Amino acid sequence: MPDVPWAPAASPGQLLRLLLDGVPRTRAELANQTGLTRAAVRTRLDALQGAGFLTDGVITVATGGRPAGRLAFNAGARTVLAADVGASHATVAVTDLAGGLLASRRLALDVATGPERVLGALARTWREMVSEAGLSAVSLAGVGIGLPGPVEHSTGRPNNPPIMPTWNGFDVPGHLRAEFGVPVLVDNEVNLMALGEHAHSFPGTDHMIVVKVATGIGSGFISNGVLHRGAAGAAGDLGHIRVPDGDDADCGCGNSGCLEAVASGSAVAARLRAKGVDAHTSADVVALVRAGNVEAGQAIRQAGRTIGEVLAACVSMVNPSLIVVGGDLAAAGEMLLAGVREAVYRRSLPLATENLRIVPSRTGEVAGVLGAAAMVIHHVLSPAVVDQQLG
Amino acid sequence: MPDVPWAPAASPGQLLRLLLDGVPRTRAELANQTGLTRAAVRTRLDALQGAGFLTDGVITVATGGRPAGRLAFNAGARTVLAADVGASHATVAVTDLAGGLLASRRLALDVATGPERVLGALARTWREMVSEAGLSAVSLAGVGIGLPGPVEHSTGRPNNPPIMPTWNGFDVPGHLRAEFGVPVLVDNEVNLMALGEHAHSFPGTDHMIVVKVATGIGSGFISNGVLHRGAAGAAGDLGHIRVPDGDDADCGCGNSGCLEAVASGSAVAARLRAKGVDAHTSADVVALVRAGNVEAGQAIRQAGRTIGEVLAACVSMVNPSLIVVGGDLAAAGEMLLAGVREAVYRRSLPLATENLRIVPSRTGEVAGVLGAAAMVIHHVLSPAVVDQQLG
Structure with missing residues (x-):
């Protein structure tokens, strides 16, 4: 039998998913595409707009028709903190929800000094960058980190990493969630490099x-x-x-x-x-x-x-x-x-x-950090997570 | 950006997909799960029942509650014709929509005699088996075939198959669709063996x-x-x-x-x-x-x-x-x-x-033919195909 993942039909998160292609749509178009009533579409869009996920797009006038307001996904609604950690340096970035780089920086560090020191340095750097870029007022969506060793992705814990033994089993997500209060996702840097090349190039x-x-x-x-x-x-x-x-x-x-x-x-x-x-x-x-x-x-x-x-x-x-x-x-x-x-x-x-x-x-040195951001964006914009957030 | 496949929310096909897990549900449960109104659920379920996809399941009475009729997926609504063709023999089968074997037979043939003769022998065998099993009144959902060589899955045409050169580029789906009038899917036998092991064991x-x-x-x-x-x-x-x-x-x-x-x-x-x-x-x-x-x-x-x-x-x-x-x-x-x-x-x-x-x-000699059936079932029960059929 085919797999049957269950998802609530046409929830706010699923409406948002439709809009992630970047194409602005009228309320009527969204009602047609989903089979929902216009009233149901309006309720869901109001929730998404209340959370800042939508912008009022261009008002277009079809020939002979009435003007229709179009809604579009607002990639600037949240920021994402991303880092690609290597043995002796890290690439640290802040992106929007479309994976666009808002700020990036290269940081010297020694991964062998252990998780507390390295994650502390990342956190300080992210805070500085957010502040310098004037993004302090924008809500944070999540944190994504690539590490130079095997990581159990489901828990975010390094699994016997040869070049960073003191990280073995360390609860990277727990440590950073305590500081930032948002989802934290971790994977090994080469997986994230692949995600970054795929997403961007x-x-x-x-x-x-x-x-x-x-x-x-x-x-x-x-x-x-x-x-x-x-x-x-x-x-x-x-x-x-x-x-x-x-x-x-x-x-x-x-x-x-x-x-x-x-x-x-x-x-x-x-x-x-x-x-x-x-x-x-x-x-x-x-x-x-x-x-x-x-x-x-x-x-x-x-x-x-x-x-x-x-x-x-x-x-x-x-x-x-x-x-x-x-x-x-x-x-x-x-x-x-x-x-x-x-x-x-x-x-x-x-x-x-x-x-x-x-x-x-083609994506070069930022492939890993862009992949870390893409991993977070994929998670936080999934319908289930959006719906949970909207309550 | 994450991929954004678009699907109409809570169409009849998607309601059916919910029910493919085999769990019978009341109309009220389906309304809750989908967010559709009860009236909308009823319309969609009527369409699915009209096509035979649902059976009236057990009527249960919750303590102190009213009796509620539960609907369940009817795997016997359609039959699937499947074959796993080897160099010198084929396993030929008829299954239901849950992939259960209704009849199977082993057939001697020489794949090198070319597509018309081999496909003709398969078609005769399927017709005999359907008739002998008393399934002539059940609608046919589709045909699935595994071949011993590379196949371009999207077109169903063999691609330079070494042991069956006369099949190269032959339109296998077109040939059988003309005879049976249903979707025909083709892949190489080893892929289907994997599908069969996965689906059944x-x-x-x-x-x-x-x-x-x-x-x-x-x-x-x-x-x-x-x-x-x-x-x-x-x-x-x-x-x-x-x-x-x-x-x-x-x-x-x-x-x-x-x-x-x-x-x-x-x-x-x-x-x-x-x-x-x-x-x-x-x-x-x-x-x-x-x-x-x-x-x-x-x-x-x-x-x-x-x-x-x-x-x-x-x-x-x-x-x-x-x-x-x-x-x-x-x-x-x-x-x-x-x-x-x-x-x-x-x-x-x-x-x-x-x-x-x-x-x-663990699935043994029937892995390939069960995989051929699983491939067809996955296709014909996908929401888009079900909706098109009902529409």
């Missing part, structure tokens, strides 16, 4: 993989237009897939031959050091490639091929129409992408690749 | 992979409770993923080292022949294993390990909570499964496997 793409190549390697996967988190929130973990014909480089996970141990920024730098080239980070590798260093160029192209071998398996499994490659090491540009394309197109069946594009990140 | 499992190990190797993938077909309908194609450390066996696809070239029923039989054991098909291999042939047992366990190596990559990518292993070669039982489990648990991270079960098919 590829909204019509139903099946896509967003790969982040940096100190580690991970991905986020959009299936049927929705983020696929998997049973334990661990989906997209490309970094520990075994590389075909890989060298047996030891990996921090306890296995050997993992993609991350062979083709991450750290692995490429280590390989270059072994050849006497001075490189320690993704940034060093990228700088060498840009300066024309031949060995760095070859190493990064080979890393691209290796990543492509693993992506080829993912392409066979999930048949995306788009792969987006981002992360520090992707700043090396075409060298990495060329290697990825070479391996994916060599190892995949024609049906799976005839309409497959492999492109660099 | 694991309805609460949101993320699962169903692997078929037979002459070839393929899989179907359920993401967020829905079949993930991918951008070109090619998702789940495990058979052509490159095996890590694989031998370089040539594959029919033009590459080498593909899973199918190493671990399918045909590949295992070929390996046994090279050792002087007389085996040509999956069935031969299974018979040898059951007879205690040591070489066959070792070969099938090794095939399981190799399949597990590839599944480990899929587990990292999609983090399912369940892998179901079916197909001819799975009839060898625990030998194959033990190999699969060994490799998956060795190569995957703890977070991805702590709640992962790897089990044999």
Whole structure:
């Protein structure tokens, strides 16, 4: 039997959902679309307007007709606080309900100092930004955070995160809800990077993989237009897939031959050091490639091929129409992408690749923080949450 | 911005959707749940009853209250014709709207004789079965077919299917719609096997992979409770993923080292022949294993390990909570499964496997045909299609 999620028909929240496409509508049009009486539509719209979710849109006059007031979604009704936390820095932002950036800032921090200090720094920064942007009078809708490790999305608690052990099991939502009194959603940064690319640069793409190549390697996967988190929130973990014909480089996970141990920024730098080239980070590798260093160029192209071998398996499994490659090491540009394309197109069946594009990140450094905002917006504008709020 | 699919609120089709959970409800309960007036509920229910979709359920008397007539979904209102077509045989069935088997039959046929002959044989068989089961008076809802090759699901046309080249691009839905006058949906058999396992044996499992190990190797993938077909309908194609450390066996696809070239029923039989054991098909291999042939047992366990190596990559990518292993070669039982489990648990991270079960098919040989019926039922009971039919 098909799944049967139950939803109250034509509640205020569902009327608002209709209007999220941005098209202004008259009360009569909304009555027609929903099958509700005009009186019922009026009551629901009044509730939405009372909460600030609607603006009186343009008054248009159809030829020969009467003027009709149109109502439109008011994306400025609430603000969203978002942050994309990395190992040594965070991107912090304030957005509106359409995901538009109202303010953003890059903050140096050390995630290993633990959740209280890091979340405290985020909270101070958000408060400053809201104040400086003159947004103190606008109600807050919610808070969204991306963290550099596995997160149990349903509870918002980090799950044995390797680079931030003191965060394990910490109640991130509880901590921030006590301070801000709004919903707080948490996910890992690569899932949010995928959400951000999808929401802002590829909204019509139903099946896509967003790969982040940096100190580690991970991905986020959009299936049927929705983020696929998997049973334990661990989906997209490309970094520990075994590389075909890989060298047996030891990996921090306890296995050997993992993609991350062979083709991450750290692995490429280590390989270059072994050849006497001075490189320690993704940034060093990228700088060498840009300066024309031949060995760095070859190493990064080979890393691209290796990543492509693993992506080829993912392409066979999930048949995306788009792969987006981002992360520090992707700043090396075409060298990495060329290697990825070479391996994916060599190892995949024609049906799976005839309409497959492999492109660099289009949303760039703000993909993660925009994804954090998109996650919150999706939640707070869902009909059930809107209806609950309107009481 | 979140996707905004538009649906008319509380149409007859949406009322019916509420009732698909099988729970009988009074008119008053339905009015409460939908926010519609009782008069509006009555109009819509009359339309659904007129079409036969509802039965008058039990009349219950609450303590001290008035008796209230409850309405329930009538799964017997329509029949569904379903078929799971293999290379040399088909499973043909008639079901009700809950996916319950009313009749089923196994039919010998040669798919290579082309679409007109095969579809003609299916149509004759369905007509006989409907007549013999005394179902001629029940309206037909739709027809669902699984085919052993890639199918463009949106058009129902096979897309360069290797073992049935004469079917390429054939308008299967058009051909059968001309005969039966109802919606005809087509997909590849492995997707439908996954739908069938999900619908009938694991309805609460949101993320699962169903692997078929037979002459070839393929899989179907359920993401967020829905079949993930991918951008070109090619998702789940495990058979052509490159095996890590694989031998370089040539594959029919033009590459080498593909899973199918190493671990399918045909590949295992070929390996046994090279050792002087007389085996040509999956069935031969299974018979040898059951007879205690040591070489066959070792070969099938090794095939399981190799399949597990590839599944480990899929587990990292999609983090399912369940892998179901079916197909001819799975009839060898625990030998194959033990190999699969060994490799998956060795190569995957703890977070991805702590709640992962790897089990044999529970729905068995009828998984595909039940999946074909489930695909049709999901379509014909969707609110939009019900409303169109009543309108």
